[in-house]
Amino acid sequence: MEMQKDSFLISEEIEVNIQKLFQYFHSSDDVRSRAFTLHGLRGSLLYLTTITDAGKLQSDILRPLLDAGEGRLEDVLPILDIEKVTDLRAAAEGMLQGKCAILLQQRADIILVDASARVVNSVGEPQNEQTVRGSHVGFVDDVYINGQLVHQRLKNVNLVERHFTLGSESPTDVKLLYMCDIADMTVVDEIIANLLTNQATFIKSSGQITDRLESSHLSPFPQLLFTERPDTTVSHLMEGRIVLLVDGSSFATILPVTFFMFFQAADDFNVRWWNGTFFRFLRLISVMIGIALPSVYISIVSNHFDVLPIDLVFSLKASLENIPFNPLMEAMFMITVLELLREAAIRLPKSIAATLSIVGGLVIGSEVVNANLVSTTMIVVISLTAVASFSVPSHEMRLAIRLISFPIMIASSLLGFAGIAFSFCLLFMHLSKLETFGVPYFYPFTPFEPRRILTTLVQLPRRIFRRKASDRRAS
Structure with missing residues (x-):
């Protein structure tokens, strides 16, 4: 403990102090030094380039030091916020606040001068x-x-x-x-x-x-x-x-x-844990809807009408009566139209994109039904799928969900529910095998860690989370 305290003491040798401060910041690339001479004594400025205003350093600190005649170091600087510290840890903490540390040979203290940059x-x-x-x-x-x-x-x-x-x-x-x-x-x-x-x-x-x-x-x-x-x-x-x-x-x-990081939003940690948990589960459910809902509908209409109640079968048959295409072609057509509308809304100016999204969606949706190109049930299925994909916070994961749904729809059209089950088996096998820089992508399910599953799926209260963390450290 005594050795650790001694490592933060200021030495009379300025090079030793500079080296210790660099080591304290783990030789980070944003720690810089600038040597100068004041009254025949060697000095140095130490600062963090990331949070320090270079113009303020040049005009308010370095130039007065270079032009200084007689007088104390504190009197040379035209800055009100000047602080003296007597150990290197306090100097490092001041530098983290955007202050410049001024070291002078044969001085047992360090001067901290405010030079922080504001970019808000x-x-x-x-x-x-x-x-x-x-x-x-x-x-x-x-x-x-x-x-x-x-x-x-x-x-x-x-x-x-x-x-x-x-x-x-x-x-x-x-x-x-x-x-x-x-x-x-x-x-x-x-x-x-x-x-x-x-x-x-x-x-x-x-x-x-x-x-x-x-x-x-x-x-x-x-x-x-x-x-x-x-x-x-x-x-x-x-x-x-x-x-x-x-x-x-x-x-x-x-x-x-990991896979579950893509479903966390900033608001999860700003609301009560009940609400954060509910919306996190809602996003995970939306993934299943985005991937599987069109495939389940295609599978039912193509191969498994017997799983539906008899009243629903009659209404579904009535909506499909005059449609010349099979359900797979219907789904592919509507998803393609939806992607075209989404891409056009992104590329157009914002003032026109809102009009295109509303008018284009309403006109195309109503007219394809009137022309007997797509059934009304398929319109509902594709709309629910689109809304579900929009609830995923990550744009890259939304694209992945839409891409994965295509081969699953083809498998469901050919093999029914067996095709969906086979596709999900391949999907989970791929997720279990995938790694990013040695970290399992489907963690904590692969490898399976029950304790981590709860904290991944549920936004626990901070008090419970701290208690669980302390229990894990104790075990």
């Missing part, structure tokens, strides 16, 4: 991850501002940044963030090696970088989680995951991931 006014609201009670601050296309947003919410010396420049023709800045005390350093080294050994001459988009990090390119499921929310990014960092920020992208890439 230059950021926007997340467009794809809306929340009711959470933060309304989202990432932007500038990787340095995104780094500041993360550091403002996570003031911890264990947060380490690694900077990379990819692309020889047009350099693109990339930041890798992780908590060195809880992140898997094997995964960190693997990601760094992947980034450095697979460089392209020109980076067209952030997807060109992130696609190389996927473990299985043949899998339809996303193996990277994208978020435009700094608070969500910080929560993943505190759970030991790794974050990749790419210049020109307003999304942070989270890895490694």
